[in-house]
Amino acid sequence: MSTTAITLEELESERAELLPSRETLCCGCRPCGFIAIDVNVAVIVCL
């Protein structure tokens, strides 16, 4: 069975990529002032 040869151009286009660490984030520890804003928004939304 004859197969086609891989060209230098194809070889050049082969690439790799360094993937970043997968780090899930949760910014729960914000200043109390921001939490107070959240609280106010919550109350406004719900009342």
Add this chain to the structure above:
Amino acid sequence: MSTATQPVSSQPAAPAPLPGTAPQLVDPPRLAEGVELLGEFKDSGDSQPPSLVRRPDGQVIQLSKLLYLVASHLDGTRSATTIAELVSGDLGRTLSAEQARYVIAEKLAPLGIIAIAGQPPAAPTADPLLALKARGTLLPARAANAAGTLLRPLFRPPVVLAVIAVAAATDFWVFTSHQLAAGLAQILRDPAGLVLVAALTVLSAAFHELGHAAGCSYGGGRPGRIGAGIYLIWPSFFTNVTDSYRLSRAGRLRTDLGGLYFNLIFILALAGLYAATNAGILLLVIVVIHLEMIEQLLPFARFDGYFILSDIIGVPDLFARIPPILKTALARATRRARPADPRITGMRRKARVAVTVWVAVTVPLLLAALGYLLLHLPAIDRALWHATATQARQLAAATGAGQYAAAAADTISMLLAGLSGAGSLYLLGSLARRAATTSWRRTAGRPARRLLAAAAAAAFLTALALYWTLQGQFSGW
């Protein structure tokens, strides 16, 4: 048997070694100690799915099919000729021994995954934009993995269905019962109640991270450490779930959604506590957690929404696709001919459309946010400094008066306002460093261009300082 060797969507991972400094590979070639072949990236948005390898330092690398096949045949006994024959058999196309040697030396070795005779050079690592900085460990990998394993049963389908159903009923009651006013009144009467809200919110955030670890573990992954760091300007918890790259789309999505799912469990616990104590403030905490869950779903920074979108599309690093999409768009706008970038053309059509829309929305938003921060940096940090100083004075007064709950609230606010100020400087410092190093690298050997870049940077900084001064942002500190 597979057939073609097509370019795989990716970005250049590592610079080629400088002439004369190429390390000496062991012969016959083999993978470096501790390098793992993780197999194909499942449910990829690329038409030719890439495969993954992991170095012992934890760095995961995405390889195109041909590169991965060559890597998978390196066992320290096979010659380049044998490897070329094996890869040719796998691909259905002919790879010569010389080409196999080229791939090993020029494509794989610079990634730090090939064994080197003597001291190996420093391997490249990813330096992603807008990543978490200043990380510290709260729960080492082994403990996080144990916690994930322990909490794994919470992801059994009947449990998940029950939690969602009860949480929906709880939410309906919380948002329609009008009991929240009692919680607000409690805070207004006694501001120290804010300490409880803050403490429970932080606890909820920590529990959220355990949800990611447990979700990763349920899917067969091994979660890494749980810790805290600075994200943009906010202190943030994090869980390293890099191992979920090797999971299926469902496994990755379970990992992504695990945090929000654990927020629901936390809400149920708070509702139970409310039923027992009738403390209205707990209902406020429930609403605050909902707001945080909505924030988590934003896909523009590396919150849960970003990873959810990334996994639905099947492209593991959306931020890495921004430069090629912008360059292509710019070339089209200016009608300049530009060779097709495999990072774009390698994507399936639906994935390409989704990523393009994400870039079109995200880039202006991030630029606007960054621009605002840059233009108002002294004013923002002045406000944060004043807040920190005020909290410090209130802390001293509260401590002196023996009001220890209020003192605790002031301590938390003082520390976090201070951290946010430091975070804003850290963020802009990091971006400036990145811009400087990129500019330095790109103007190497071209002194005129380097001079131009330096002049542009100096002009920009001067204009910025002038704007800050005219706005009066340096006064009133």
